[in-house]
Amino acid sequence: MQQFLIIAAAHFLALLSPGPDFFLVARTSLSAGWRVASGACLGIAVANGVFIVAAFTGVSVLQPGSVPFIVLQLVGCLYLLYLGVLFIRHAGSSVLQAADGAAPAQLTWLQAAGMGFLSGILNPKNALFYVSLASMLGSSQGSVGWKLFYGVWMFAVVLSWGLLVALAIGNGRLLSRFQRALPALERLSGLFLIALALGMLGLLLRN
Template structure:
């Protein structure tokens, strides 16, 4: 039980630190509403689940010094630079008035698009790969049953936390109150994502 509390606390504290996934959920919720943003939430949770399964299985491909791990980090940096530039370029172009969901077919399409973006964001997030590899070392001696429990717990917590963030930010009343701040949120989010990518690239060059 003590080990579980340590793992659960470390995992939840990592969720509290804003990263690419958080900004994607926040922007999706503010621009399209929390229901559509749940697609991105599920995609992010599935990506986390893939990293959890891979790291807990002990595959050497995700060791920090492996070539594949470095390739994943570089691909993640490229994605962060791309999505960050999009956030900045299209800042202010999202219409909060369009989030009343008066056209169900477009909402359905947007949900699936959000699912894809969430999956890509989670897979190409350098922080996710590094974090779960580090976390797996804490439970290396745990039984298979406990590892399955840890994995299911973390997947559920990631999904529940992201949905909670989406519901809080995507609330119609809150969106109306913060409609003027959306362009700045997009610009700041884009700048942070670009800064994260550059920080990882610099770290890889200087290691």
């Protein structure tokens, strides 16, 4: 249970920091409405699902304690460390606003879904992030059942967060408040990811 809470928290905190997927949903919602933006949310979630399946399937063929598995864990820790430093370094630099021509009002739900899938699947950071999370699974939670649970959970969180952003982003007051809180959220996410990476590195070095 503790491992699940750590991985789930790392996954959610990473979602809080705006990236290409976040801005696609925000701009689509601002210019075409949240219903059309929900298509982008589903497309992004499906793309994340592809990476989740690939990451968990790839890790499952590696035996815990083997050299490839340890190398994968080290790479995953280093990526989380890099991601955390990036969050802190660029905290407060993201500006949420409508982008002229980014998502025309005539955009259909299916087109938005396609845009969301392409945005998610063409982002290499998504693949690296899920591999890093998958490599953190211990032997007690490395079964097929646990991996299926993690996969469904992460897919649901990505989709739910996207829909929440799409619904809230059109509200000027909420958008303004989120913009003010964003630097602190990015710093918090960065500190958590750095602490998580250092903790995992410490465990690897002791073993």
